[in-house]
Amino acid sequence: xxxxxxxxxxxxxxxxxxxxxxxxxxxxxxxxxxxxxxxxxxxxxxxxxxxxxxxxxxxxxxxxxxxxxxxxxxxxxxxxxxxxxxxxxxxxxxxxxxxxxxxxxxxxxxxxxxxxxxxxxxxxxxxxxxxxxxxxxxxxxxxxxxxxxxxxxxxxxxxxxxxxxxxxxxxxxxxxxxxxxxxxxxxxxxxxxxxxxxxxxxxxxxxxxxxxxxxxxxxxxxxxxxxxxxxxxxxxxxxxxxxxxxxxxxxxxxxxxxxxxxxxxxxxxxxxxxxxxxxxxxxxxxxxxxxxxxxxxxxxxxxxxxxxxxxxxxxxxxxxxxxxxxxxxxxxxxxxxxxxxxxxxxxxxx
Numbered sequence: 001x002x003x004x005x006x007x008x009x010x011x012x013x014x015x016x017x018x019x020x021x022x023x024x025x026x027x028x029x030x031x032x033x034x035x036x037x038x039x040x041x042x043x044x045x046x047x048x049x050x051x052x053x054x055x056x057x058x059x060x061x062x063x064x065x066x067x068x069x070x071x072x073x074x075x076x077x078x079x080x081x082x083x084x085x086x087x088x089x090x091x092x093x094x095x096x097x098x099x100x101x102x103x104x105x106x107x108x109x110x111x112x113x114x115x116x117x118x119x120x121x122x123x124x125x126x127x128x129x130x131x132x133x134x135x136x137x138x139x140x141x142x143x144x145x146x147x148x149x150x151x152x153x154x155x156x157x158x159x160x161x162x163x164x165x166x167x168x169x170x171x172x173x174x175x176x177x178x179x180x181x182x183x184x185x186x187x188x189x190x191x192x193x194x195x196x197x198x199x200x201x202x203x204x205x206x207x208x209x210x211x212x213x214x215x216x217x218x219x220x221x222x223x224x225x226x227x228x229x230x231x232x233x234x235x236x237x238x239x240x241x242x243x244x245x246x247x248x249x250x251x252x253x254x255x256x257x258x259x260x261x262x263x264x265x266x267x268x269x270x271x272x273x274x275x276x277x278x279x280x281x282x283x284x285x286x287x288x289x290x291x292x293x294x295x296x297x298x299x300x301x302x303x304x305x306x307x308x309x310x311x312x313x314x315x316x317x318x319x320x321x322x323x324x325x326x327x328x329x330x331x332x333x334x335x336x337x338x339x340x341x342x343x344x345x346x347x348x349x350x
Contacts, residue, residue, distance in 0.1 A: 031190035033113040034209070038106045040197045041294045050107035053301060056309040057100045063312030064089040070316075070325050077321060080158040081147070084140045085315055085322075087167050091133035092308035098125040099304045103199035119201040124182050126304065127203065128174035130277065133307075134232045135170035137270060140315075141239040148259075149246045177224050181217060188212045198297055200304075202280070225281045233274050240267065269307055269314045276303040 038046050071077045071086045102122065105111040114122070147154050181203050188210035198205050207217040240263060247259040276299040283291045316322045 031116050031192070031194070031209070033115045033194070034119055034196045034201070034206070035194050036102070036106045036112045036114060036199060036201075037195055037197045038112070038199055039294050039297045041292075046107040046109070049298075050104055053100060053107065053305055054104055056305045057096055057104070060092060060096045060305065060308035060312075063316070064093050064308065066326070067312045067316045067322070070322060070329070074325055077325070078160075080160065080163050081140075081143055082319075082322070083160065083163045084136060084143055084166075085319070087136045087163070087170070088133065088140065088311055088315060091129050091136055091170075092311055095126060095129035095133060095304055096308040098122055098129060099200040099301075103301060106199045114201065119196075119206060120182050120185060123201040123203055123206065124178050126200070127178045128171065130303075131174035131177055131228055132170040133273070134229045135173055136166070137273070138232045138236055138239075139166045139170075141236040145239045145243055148243050173228075177228055181220060181224075184217050184220070185210075188214065188217075197293055199301055202300065204281075221281065225278065229274060229278060229281075233270075233278075236270060265314045269310050272310065273303060273307040276300065 037043075039049060042049065067089045068086055071082050071089075099122065102111075102114065143158055146157055150157070185203070185206055188207065189212045190209060191211035193209045193211075196205055196209060203221055204214075204217065207214045244260070244263060247256055247263070250256045250259065280296060280300040280303065283296045316326075
């Protein structure tokens with residue numbers, strides 16, 4: 001029988017009296033439930049850490065839902081650029097909702113257990129949403145490149161049919177990438193280790209609880225990281241280099257400044273999306289003995305909640321047409337609230 005793999009980062013797991021006794025020598029084909037530990041070493045700060053996570057999640061829910069509503073309700077926002085924004089909002093909502101509610105339950109001490117099946121479902125949906133969002137960001141970069149560098153061909157190249165193909169390809173790509181690791185996790189033997197130092201389930205975090213050979217998981221995860229989000233990031237960077245080259249040749253200084261400001265904001269959000277995610281993926285494979293675990297867990301929570309909260313602002317509100325629609329909607333809401341207050345005052349005087 002293979003010996004049990006040590007817990008990630010060589011954590012010394014103290015026996016938890018709240019955990020039911022397990023037969024540590026028996027192999028479990030269907031282990032669980034796993035126990036999510038939150039942020040090891042910062043347990044006393046869990047309530048404080050939950051505050052920004054909760055606020056950012058609420059902002060992400062409100063912002064992306066509002067953005068989707070505006071795009072769906074306004075026929076003027078049916079061009080490919082705005083439809084890509086809608087796809088990005090759907091990916092953001094899926095990524096955040098598949099991870100943050102459980103993370104908040106762990107940080108608030110409400111529920112830290114998760115079944116093996118639910119854990120696999122969570123990591124599958126979260127990673128598919130991440131890969132789909134990466135694909136949409138790449139498509140949006142190509143969309144902006146064509147609009148700026150090939151404006152005469154934009155209408156012919158970017159159509160609603162192309163947007164539909166991109167949406168389907170993004171989901172299929174994510175599902176194809178994430179199905180093999182889920183199968184690999186199901187085939188691994190587990191020896192009773194249940195404590196998972198995280199706020200939600202990740203592929204390698206679960207794999208390291210197994211007592212079998214996890215090298216296929218490690219190498220497959222590394223290959224997909226390099227060939228999926230890392231490759232997307234390189235292509236996005238190349239497209240923005242071409243865009244900046246075209247922008248620098250614009251005759252108007254005002255137009256150059258505006259375009260550079262927009263590209264800078266987009267680049268900032270893209271960096272916030274990819275940097276902690278790639279750091280988290282690679283730390284599981286190469287940084288287990290060098291990266292403090294609480295830093296790793298905090299960054300892993302960063303990329304599932306910060307970009308979904310910022311994307312509606314950077315890609316939506318900063319877009320002129322969406323900003324105009326949003327201001328119009330807020331004025332209507334404000335006027336309706338004012339009329340309601342006035343009617344209540346009249347009724348009270350009667």
